[in-house]
Amino acid sequence: MEDKIRVLLTEEQVDQKIQELGEAISRDYAGKEVHLICVLKGGAMFTCELAKRITVPVTMDFMSVSSYGSGTESSGVVRIVKDLDEPLKDKHVLIVEDIIDSGRTLAYLIEILKQRGPSDIRLCTLLDKPERRVKKQVKVDYAGFCIPDEFVVGYGLDYNQKYRNLPYIGVVEL
Numbered sequence: 001m002e003d004k005i006r007v008l009l010t011e012e013q014v015d016q017k018i019q020e021l022g023e024a025i026s027r028d029y030a031g032k033e034v035h036l037i038c039v040l041k042g043g044a045m046f047t048c049e050l051a052k053r054i055t056v057p058v059t060m061d062f063m064s065v066s067s068y069g070s071g072t073e074s075s076g077v078v079r080i081v082k083d084l085d086e087p088l089k090d091k092h093v094l095i096v097e098d099i100i101d102s103g104r105t106l107a108y109l110i111e112i113l114k115q116r117g118p119s120d121i122r123l124c125t126l127l128d129k130p131e132r133r134v135k136k137q138v139k140v141d142y143a144g145f146c147i148p149d150e151f152v153v154g155y156g157l158d159y160n161q162k163y164r165n166l167p168y169i170g171v172v173e174l
């Protein structure tokens with residue numbers, strides 16, 4: 001059965017925002033190389049679109065983490081399913097996520113990546129749900145949109161593994 005999806009952010013709004021983020025990142029990293037870390041699976045589409053709009057030299061790596069949780073809640077106990085291929089020593093690391101919700105996944109990830117000796121670590125997310133934050137120490141350097149506490153899909157985000165391919169952000173009307 002098809003779910004009913006209400007559009008929250010159109011494809012044009014998302015494209016425009018990614019362009020702006022790409023420009024801001026290119027300005028801030030002028031004269032440097034930025035090492036993008038894509039957090040799979042949700043971060044894949046956003047990372048690719050963002051990378052296309054960054055004008056400083058870019059390298060990319062991919063990581064997959066699984067957060068033990070029930071339903072739509074993450075628990076903060078995070079397991080690395082696929083680790084990075086490259087070391088982070090002396091790199092300007094930019095973690096790219098589709099969404100920060102409780103902040104549990106990122107709080108854990110930032111702690112383990114810091115131990116690998118990067119020059120600096122920043123965080124870029126397409127969507128932020130600040131009202132939901134449990135881990136207040138997670139500081140978002142680049143946020144596309146702050147959204148209300150609704151379960152969203154599209155642009156990499158899934159509902160039971162579906163809808164990651166939607167070119168817009170929507171809410172599944174249950």
Ligand SMILES: O=P(O)(O)OC[C@H]1O[C@H](OP(=O)(O)OP(=O)(O)O)[C@H](O)[C@@H]1O
Pocket residue numbers: 039040041042043066067073074097098099100101102103104105106157158
């Ligand atoms: O701030 P938090 O409450 O920790 O939630 C955010 C995390 O949840 C989503 O991933 P998910 O576990 O759904 O995996 P997926 O990207 O493979 O779909 C998202 O990509 C973040 O990694």
Ligand SMILES: Nc1nc2[nH]cnc2c(=O)[nH]1
Pocket residue numbers: 099100101150151152153157158159
């Ligand atoms: N698909 C999806 N995954 C999430 N993980 C944390 N918040 C969300 C959300 O709103 N949608």
